[in-house]
Amino acid sequence: xxxxxxxxxxxxxxxxxxxVGLAAxxxxxxxxxxxxxxxxxxxxxxxxxxxxxxxxxxPLDPIDMGIIWNxxxxxxxxxxxxxxxxxxxxLVLQSLLRNALADPYLLGISAGASTGAVTVTIAGIGxxxxxxxxxxxxxxxTAFLLVALLARAAGGGVSAxxxxxxxxxxxxxxxxxxxxxxxxxxxxxxxxxxxxxxxWLLGNLSGVxxxxxxxxxxxxxxxxxxxxxxxxxxxxxxxxxxxxASLGIPVRRVQIVLIGLTALVTAVMVxxxxxxxxxxxxxxxxxxxxxxxxxxxxVPATALTGAAFLIAADVLSRTMIPGQVLPIGVITALVxxxxxxxxxxxxxxxx
Amino acid sequence: xILQARNLGWGVRRLPIVxxxxxxxxxxxxxxxxxxxxxxxxxxxxxxxxxxKPTSGEVAVEGRPLSGLPRRLAAQKIAYLEQQADTGEAxxxxxxxxxxxxxxxxxxxxxxxxxxxxxxxxxxxxxxRGFESRFWATLSGGEKxxxxxxxxxxxxxxxxLLDEPTNHLDVRHQLSMLDLVAALPxxxxxxxxxxxxxxxxxRVGVMAGGRLVALGSPExxxxxxxxxxxxxxxxxxxxxxxxxxRIFRLDHxx
Ligand SMILES: Nc1ncnc2c1ncn2[C@@H]1O[C@H](COP(=O)(O)OP(=O)(O)OP(=O)(O)O)[C@@H](O)[C@H]1O
Ligand SMILES: [Mg+2]
Numbered sequence: 345x346x347x348x349x350x351x352x353x354x355x356x357x358x359x360x361x362x363x364v365g366l367a368a369x370x371x372x373x374x375x376x377x378x379x380x381x382x383x384x385x386x387x388x389x390x391x392x393x394x395x396x397x398x399x400x401x402x403p404l405d406p407i408d409m410g411i412i413w414n415x416x417x418x419x420x421x422x423x424x425x426x427x428x429x430x431x432x433x434x435l436v437l438q439s440l441l442r443n444a445l446a447d448p449y450l451l452g453i454s455a456g457a458s459t460g461a462v463t464v465t466i467a468g469i470g471x472x473x474x475x476x477x478x479x480x481x482x483x484x485x486t487a488f489l490l491v492a493l494l495a496r497a498a499g500g501g502v503s504a505x506x507x508x509x510x511x512x513x514x515x516x517x518x519x520x521x522x523x524x525x526x527x528x529x530x531x532x533x534x535x536x537x538x539x540x541x542x543x544w545l546l547g548n549l550s551g552v553x554x555x556x557x558x559x560x561x562x563x564x565x566x567x568x569x570x571x572x573x574x575x576x577x578x579x580x581x582x583x584x585x586x587x588x589a590s591l592g593i594p595v596r597r598v599q600i601v602l603i604g605l606t607a608l609v610t611a612v613m614v615x616x617x618x619x620x621x622x623x624x625x626x627x628x629x630x631x632x633x634x635x636x637x638x639x640x641x642x643v644p645a646t647a648l649t650g651a652a653f654l655i656a657a658d659v660l661s662r663t664m665i666p667g668q669v670l671p672i673g674v675i676t677a678l679v680x681x682x683x684x685x686x687x688x689x690x691x692x693x694x695x
Numbered sequence: 696x697i698l699q700a701r702n703l704g705w706g707v708r709r710l711p712i713v714x715x716x717x718x719x720x721x722x723x724x725x726x727x728x729x730x731x732x733x734x735x736x737x738x739x740x741x742x743x744x745x746x747x748k749p750t751s752g753e754v755a756v757e758g759r760p761l762s763g764l765p766r767r768l769a770a771q772k773i774a775y776l777e778q779q780a781d782t783g784e785a786x787x788x789x790x791x792x793x794x795x796x797x798x799x800x801x802x803x804x805x806x807x808x809x810x811x812x813x814x815x816x817x818x819x820x821x822x823x824r825g826f827e828s829r830f831w832a833t834l835s836g837g838e839k840x841x842x843x844x845x846x847x848x849x850x851x852x853x854x855x856l857l858d859e860p861t862n863h864l865d866v867r868h869q870l871s872m873l874d875l876v877a878a879l880p881x882x883x884x885x886x887x888x889x890x891x892x893x894x895x896x897x898r899v900g901v902m903a904g905g906r907l908v909a910l911g912s913p914e915x916x917x918x919x920x921x922x923x924x925x926x927x928x929x930x931x932x933x934x935x936x937x938x939x940x941r942i943f944r945l946d947h948x949x
Contacts, residue, residue, distance in 0.1 A: 444783065573802045579790075580797050583780040589746045590777075591850070592770025592798030637784045 365644050369424065369651055376420030376655040377412060381662055384408055393417075414553065422552045423658040423672075424651035425564035426617055427627070429609040431650025432567050434624025435631075435642065436602050439578045445511050447624030448484075448610040452517025454621070456487020457607075457614035458545055459521045459528070466532045466541065477559065480611035483521070488607055491517040547620035547673030549658050556616045567609045568647050574598060575639035582637070620673045622680025623650055629683070697722045697882050698743065698854055702752035705742055713738045716752070716907045718900065720854075720884065725877055727893040727913070728886045730902030731926055736886040737778055739902065740856045743884065744775035756854070770798035774852035776843050778859050778886075782831055789827040791842050792817055795849030814849050820875060821845035822868065836863035844872065848879075855883040861892065890917060890930070890943045901925055914941070923948060 378389050391402040392412040430448065437446035448454050460483020461476045494513040525545070529538050544551075571578070577598045580588040589595045613620070631645040657675040664670060698720040705713045713735040720726055728736050741747040743754055745761045754761040756772055764772075774795070782791075795817065796810045818824060821841040826834075834842065840863045847855060855876065861869040873892060876883050885896065893899050894913045901909040901916055903925045909916045922930040922943075929946040 442783065576797055576800060576802070580794055582782045582784045582786055582791070582794065583777075584782075586741070586746055587777060587780050589766060590744055590770060590773075590775040591794060592767040594766045632785070636790075637786050638790060 361641075361644065365648055368648060372652045372655050373417075373420045373424055376423060376659055377416045379659045379663065380411070380416055381666070382411060384412065388412070418554050418557045419549050419552045419658060420655055421557045422560045422616060423549055423654040425557075425560035426613045426620065427623055427650035427652070427654025427657075428647040429560070429564040429567050429613050429650075430620060430623040431627035431631075431646045431653075432564075432571050432643065433606040433609050435628040435639075435646045436571060436578070436606050437624070438628055439581050439639070440599055440602060441510055442581065442584065443510060444629070445625065446514075447622075448606060449619065449621040449624060450511060450518070451514035452487045452491050452521055453484045453607055453610045454614055454619035455518040455521035455525070456490075457481070457484040457611040458619050459483045459525045460486070460611065461615045462525050462528050462541065466537065467528050468532075477612050477615040480615040481608055482611075484607040484611040484614070485604070487517050487521055488603065490520075543671060544618040546671035547618040547676070548669075548671050549617050549661075550669055552616065559612060560616055563609055563612045564647075567605055568643070570602065570605050571639070571643045571647075574602060575643050578602075578639040578643075618671075618673065620654070620676050622676045622684065623654060626680045626683040627653055696720065696755075697757055698884075699755045699758075700743065700752065701755070703739070703742055703749055703754060704751035705738055705747055706750050711905055713742065713905045714751070716742075718907060718910065720882055723880065723882055724897040725882075726884045727896030727899040728884060728902060729888070729890060729893050729899060729917075734902040735905040736902050737858050738905075739907075740775065740858050740884065740886060744773050744856050745769045746775065767798050770850065770852075772852055773854045773856060774847040774850040775856040776847045776858055776860055778862075780843060781839075784831070786831045787827065788823060788829050788831070788834070788842050788845075789814070789818070791831060792823075792845045792849050795846040795851075798850060813851060817845040817849035820848055822871065837865060837868060840864060841868065841872075853881055855879070855881050857883060857885045859886050859888065862888065890922070890945070893917060894941060894943070917943075 374389075377393075378384070378386060388404060388408055389412055391400070391404055392409045394400040395402055395404065395409070396413050433453075434447035437448065437451060438444060457480040460479040460481065463483065464476050464479030491510065491513045494516065495510040498509040498513065529541055533541060577588070577593045580591045580593045585595045585599075588598075610624075627650040628642070628646050631642055631649050635641040635645045654672070654676070657672050657679070661670040661672045661675050664675075696719045698718075700716050700718040703713065703716040703718070704711060716739060728739070730736050738747065742749050745754065745764070745766070748762070756764065756769070761769060792814050793810075796806070796814065799810070800806065818827065821844045823838075823841055823845055826838065826842075829838075831839070831842075840860065844857075844860060847857070857876065860876075861872055864872060869889075869892070873885075873895060876885065877895070887893050887896075894917065896913060898911060899909075899913045899916045900907050901921065908925065909921060917930075919930050919932065922928060922945075927948050929948045931944045931946070933942045933944050934940070935942060
């Protein structure tokens with residue numbers, strides 16, 4: 345049988361998963377740092393890291409060092425956080441809404457975050473006192489609440505069984521917020537700004553520097569820890585919110601905290617790299633396929649796969665067309681759309 | 696009194712669905728709940744499980760108000776088996792039954808061998824040995840129902856609330872389910888449609904139009920007149936000559 349049905353090793357006997365997971369994560373980040381348009385030998389990458397992290401003093405070309413330390417490493421770290429964060433957001437939404445198609449992008453949360461971010465940066469609402477991430481968070485939360493309300497009014501609230509409504513409402517929400525974003529850009533931005541924003545909206549990691557790392561990594565870790573902490577609660581939602589309540593889960597509290605965190609993670613990631621689709625949708629399904637449906641395993645697997653996937657997508661976006669950087673959203677959609685089709689065809693059941 | 700309801704009521708907007716239910720359940724007894732479709736049996740069970748917040752009155756467990764009890768502690772005392780609960784997840788029978796341990800575990804208190812034993816016992820009690828690695832979607836209706844029962848048993852509750860636990864089961868499993876529940880050292884409330892099964896309970900409550908219209912021993916509560924009044928059917932009592940057991944024969948009311 346599959347892994348999902350294998351024996352039941354106790355958590356104590358599975359402690360090794362965490363160091364192995366961490367090592368795998370470090371290896372992917374390292375790979376992302378090594379690969380790029382300009383070929384830089386492995387030894388130089390290692391020496392740069394040694395110089396910066398361990399205080400070694402290898403004589404190196406400052407340009408190479410700059411590329412590795414100021415450009416590629418933060419980029420790989422942000423890509424990893426972003427991939428893990430978005431994939432976990434998708435997983436949480438799928439489990440809580442019991443809908444295989446739920447993800448921050450389809451539910452309009454990403455679109456709301458974009459609108460919020462654009463409102464702050466371009467229209468200048470908040471007069472500089474409000475950061476772009478905060479604007480994005482407000483937008484993300486507003487979008488989700490609107491979508492949830494619409495779905496509920498249409499007869500399929502957050503806690504209802506088998507809901508297509510939430511996806512339909514999400515599509516309406518995405519359209520609305522994308523239109524709002526375009527409206528704000530057209531009205532308030534000059535041509536130069538508009539081009540930059542459009543590129544950013546499709547997902548772009550070129551502008552990423554160390555300050556973004558210090559925002560993205562803690563937020564992604566917060567999301568991961570919350571999901572690990574709530575793994576059993578997420579399991580308990582398998583038969584619906586009512587069943588979760590009868591298993592002792594404080595349903596309302598878990599929903600509010602986890603969906604709030606999802607909005608926060610999505611908002612922060614969108615404010616740093618723009619809105620990237622399909623990661624939240626496809627990665628949890630891929631992880632389920634490998635480790636089964638129990639969240640104790642699914643959460644770390646999803647985070648790891650999401651991180652690796654986005655680093656790979658970022659490397660591809662930089663190297664696929666020489667001398668050109670593709671928006672990363674284009675890569676994730678190129679991979680994600682066919683995967684999405686597969687999910688639709690396969691349904692959610694496995695034989 | 697292990698479970699007590701006082702003037703319990705619940706409604707949507709102006710419409711009362713359950714109202715004025717007073718009920719005291721004794722430790723260890725099996726209480727049958729009968730009534731026509733839509734009479735409020737499931738709603739009453741959800742109120743007693745603490746899943747629905749009452750709009751009037753209150754529920755007390757072991758003398759303490761259920762509304763003041765954290766969900767986790769409530770779930771350690773009360774297990775509730777829904778009338779219908781399905782999932783699209785590719786979950787196995789063992790996964791589903793293990794969910795019953797949720798109220799006893801915390802993120803810091805991992806799965807133990809004791810939990811393994813309890814789950815194995817629950818699987819055995821529900822006659823599900825050999826089904827452990829089957830996927831939910833591949834189970835028959837009755838097998839699903841037995842998985843739900845096993846999950847409720849794995850919860851090791853003091854009070855079992857079962858909503859039509861026998862409605863998908865074959866005859867043998869219906870009997871063994873009821874025998875099992877009767878033999879367990881727990882207090883149970885079972886919503887039932889089969890009046891003959893209700894006769895085997897310690898006490899029976901009759902729901903009609905959202906009210907508990909009768910409560911008492913099966914013989915006195917399930918009188919021919921009341922069955923005619925509540926269900927609109929004519930019942931005649933047949934006595935099995937072998938052991939004197941009463942059986943209902945039901946007919947359309949003319
Ligand atoms: N959320 C709700 N909104 C509106 N009406 C409801 C709601 N929940 C229950 N009802 C109504 O309340 C009545 C009682 O429902 P309940 O499920 O408790 O009946 P029941 O006795 O369990 O019936 P059955 O034998 O069919 O299982 C029904 O008429 C039902 O339509
Ligand atoms: Mg019912």
